[in-house]
Amino acid sequence: MTPIVFDLDGTLIDSAPDLHAACCKMLADEGAPAPSLETVIGYIGNGVPRLVELAMRDNGIPADQHARLVKAYMGYYDADPATLTTIYPNLLPLLETLKEKGHKLAVCTNKPEAPAREILRLLEIEHFFDVVVGGDTLPQKKPDPAPLLHTLKLLEADSCLYVGDSEVDAETADRAGQTMALFTKGYRKTPVADLPHAFAFDDFAALGPYIESL
Numbered sequence: 001m002t003p004i005v006f007d008l009d010g011t012l013i014d015s016a017p018d019l020h021a022a023c024c025k026m027l028a029d030e031g032a033p034a035p036s037l038e039t040v041i042g043y044i045g046n047g048v049p050r051l052v053e054l055a056m057r058d059n060g061i062p063a064d065q066h067a068r069l070v071k072a073y074m075g076y077y078d079a080d081p082a083t084l085t086t087i088y089p090n091l092l093p094l095l096e097t098l099k100e101k102g103h104k105l106a107v108c109t110n111k112p113e114a115p116a117r118e119i120l121r122l123l124e125i126e127h128f129f130d131v132v133v134g135g136d137t138l139p140q141k142k143p144d145p146a147p148l149l150h151t152l153k154l155l156e157a158d159s160c161l162y163v164g165d166s167e168v169d170a171e172t173a174d175r176a177g178q179t180m181a182l183f184t185k186g187y188r189k190t191p192v193a194d195l196p197h198a199f200a201f202d203d204f205a206a207l208g209p210y211i212e213s214l
Contacts, residue, residue: 001103002214005148005158005178007164008116009044010186012091013123016041017084022077023055026069032059035151044166044187046142047110047135048073063129074112081115084121088185091206095128097208106160108164110135110142131155143168145176152178161211170195181207181213 009015017197020040027034035055043051052070056063057145096107105128108117113134120126131154140146152160162173163185174196182188182197185203192200199210 001101002211003104003106003110003152003160003213004098004156005151005155005160005162007106007162007166007169007186008111010165010188011088011163011169011183012046012107012125013085013087013119015082015085016044016187018077018081019044019051021024021080021084022073024053025076026052029072030059030061032061041187042189044167045110048077048112067185068085068097069201072110072116078115078118082119085119085123087123087125088183088204094135094208095125098211099128103130103211104131104155104157106133106151106155107113108133108142108148108162108172110147112136116195143171143175148172148178154178161214163207167195169197170197173197181210188206 002070014120016037023040024034043054049070052073053066056069075151107129111134113132113136115130116134120172129193131151133151138146150161160178161181163176163181165183166188167190170180178199181199182192184192184200184202201207
């Protein structure tokens with residue numbers, strides 16, 4: 001059975017509202033205006049340090065405050081990571097079917113591992129996943145292929161189907177030499193045709209038949 005490795009934000013979960021809320025609180029402490037949800041979605045994809053860096057840049061906050069603001073952001077986010085976060089439609093029955101059929105499932109995300117696991121627990125889907133690799137599990141983050149290759153090592157597998165939503169995910173799969181399924185309703189900024197992928201879908205009900213065809 002082909003192992004299936006999922007990105008988290010924008011793939012398994014629509015987490016942007018909670019990421020936005022934490023960003024607004026962090027910026028409010030600095031006397032900066034609240035960004036729009038769309039703006040914060042534009043910050044998502046390369047991990048928390050990059051999200052904070054972009055928020056600081058857009059508000060003229062000096063770069064030497066980065067470590068302090070990352071800590072502040074994580075304090076707000078860790079305290080309330082899943083109140084507004086939801087899983088995408090038709091994902092749950094897919095996970096149930098894949099597990100029943102014997103597929104190994106994993107998460108490979110740039111979100112730090114501890115909050116990633118906590119969100120999976122709060123959304124009651126943690127038990128589906130054999131492995132969770134976060135953005136701080138290794139020194140490298142996606143799109144470096146190391147986190148995905150490490151996930152495969154933990155799964156004791158040589159290959160997988162990698163399911164993601166973004167430019168970062170497409171580059172990660174490409175550099176790791178893995179097949180990519182692109183969820184088109186996540187946080188992607190680039191046209192679908194411009195990203196390397198084997199299969200594109202906008203509804204998780206369509207992913208099951210594709211996996212069965214592999």
